[in-house]
Amino acid sequence: MPTNHQLRLFNSLGRRTEDFTPAAAITGLYSCGPTVYAFPHLGNMRPYVFADTLRRAFRWKGIGVRHVVNITDVGHAVADTNTGEDKLEVAAARERRSVMDIAAFYTDAYFADIAALNILSADEYPRASGYVEPMIEFAAQLEKDGFTYRLPSGLYFDTAKDPGYGELAQMSTEGQLEAARLEYVAGRRRKTDFALWRAEEPGQRRVLRWDSPWGWGAPGWHLECSVMSMALLGEHFDLHTGGVDHRELHHVNEIAQSQAYLGDGQPWVRYWLHNEFLQLGAEKMAKSAGGAPRLADLSEAGYHPMAYRLFLLGGHYRSQLDFTTAAVDAAQATLRRLIARVQPLRPLPAVETLAQAAAAVAGDPAAQRLLDDLDAAIAADLSTPKILATLQDALREPALTPDGQRAVVAAADALLGLGLATLEPADLEHRRAIGDLNTEERRAIEDLVADRTLARQQRDWTRADQIRAQLDELGVQVTDTSQGPVWQLR
C-alpha cells in the first residue's frame, strides 16, 4: 500500500512549512479573487491555478473543502492603499460604459479563462457590491471598539492600535511598511493606516455609492475580503490564498481589522499561502499597465490553454516564473508528447483520490511505488514539478502492468488537471489565427454569427443550433457573453 504522506504547506505566517491538519469536517478556503476592471492577464491566472492545485491536493487526501473566491466589483482603489478613485469607475470612464457593464464583461472574461484552464469551480463567488451592508456593520463595530478614526476622506483603521500589525509581511518597523505606501492622505496618523470607508469629499460623487455613518461613499478593498470570507466561511477558517504581493499589504490589513473585530486573541486564519509572480521579462506583469498577454492571446498564437497550465505547473508555485515564448513552446511540445503516449492507454480509470488510486494499483508493486512518489510530491507543499516527473516515469516504466500504468497516469492527472483523459492531438495543432483570414472569410463568419444572434432573439433555437453547427465546421467557436457573442478560431 502507498503511504498516506502528511500534507505539508508553506505558511507565510511564520514563513515555514507546516503540517496541515483540518480543524473540522470541512476545511474553509478563501482565495482573493479578481478585480473585474480589465482582462485578466496570464500572471493574474497563476493564483487560481495554484489554488486549484491546493483543491486537488485536498480532494486527493479526502479532505472536504468549501472554497470561496470573491469578485471585486467595487472598492479596489487605483492606489492599493485604498484611497482615491475606484479601479472600476476609471475603467468605465475609459471605455465609456457603465460600471455594471464593465463588471459583468470582465467577470465573464475571468470565468472564460477559469474554464479554459480546467480550474475546479469554487463553491461561492461573492460579489463585493452584494456585501456592502455587512461591511458597514463590520466597520461600525470597529469604530465602536475604538480601532478607527474619522477624516473627511473616510473612516480609517488605526494601525497603531494593533501591536502585531505587519507580522505577516515580516516588516516590523514602520519605516519599512511606509516604504511601500507613498501617497499622501491629509490627516492620516500613520502611513500604514488604511480606509475602511472611502467617503465622498465635497464636490465628489462616486458612481458606486452607498450611505453610511461616515457619509456617502464606498467600502475599502481590504474590508471586503474580511467581510465576505467571514460571511461565507465563518469567523475563523483554515486557509487564505493570493498572490505574493498581497502578503505585504492587502492580507496584512485584512488580518489587522479581522483580529481587531473578533477580539478573541486567536489568529483569524491559520494558514496563509502565496504564489510567486509570473515575470514578463524583468518586469512585473501589471494588469493596470495594460498590454500584458492574456490567455486569449496565447490561443490566438496557436497555444492550447493547457500548455500554459503545464508551463505553470512545471515550476513550484513559490518560485518566480519567467514567461517566454520559448517556455510556452516547450510546454506545448511536452503536452503533445504526453498526449501521444497517453492516447493508446485510454480509457483511463476514474481516479480522484489516493484511496481510489491505491485500490486501482493493488497487486502492481511498480505502480504502487509510483503512486507513493505522487503522494509524497503533492504532500511536500504541492510539488507539481515532481508530479510531472513521476508522470513521465510512469509512461516509461517497463515493469508496470497496463492497468497499473493507466491508474498512475489518471492519478497524476487528478492532481495536475491537464485533461489527459480526453485531450486530442488535434486540439494541439497550430490553430489558424484570426489575422490569417481574408476579408471574405471574415465577413462570412461575422454574417453567420449575426444570423445566429437574430435567430436566438427570435427564439428560433433550431436555426440557432444549425448556424452554430455551421460555424463549428468552419472551426469557429462562439461564446455568448453579457456583451453579446464573441467568436474565435479553434
Ligand code: AMP
Ligand atoms: P487582481 O485581479 O488585480 O486583484 O489580481 C488577481 C490576483 O493576481 C491577485 O491574487 C494578485 O496577487 C495576482 N497577481 C497579479 N499579478 C500577478 C503576476 N504577475 N503573477 C502572479 N500573480 C499575480
Ligand code: ZN
Ligand atoms: Zn482579498
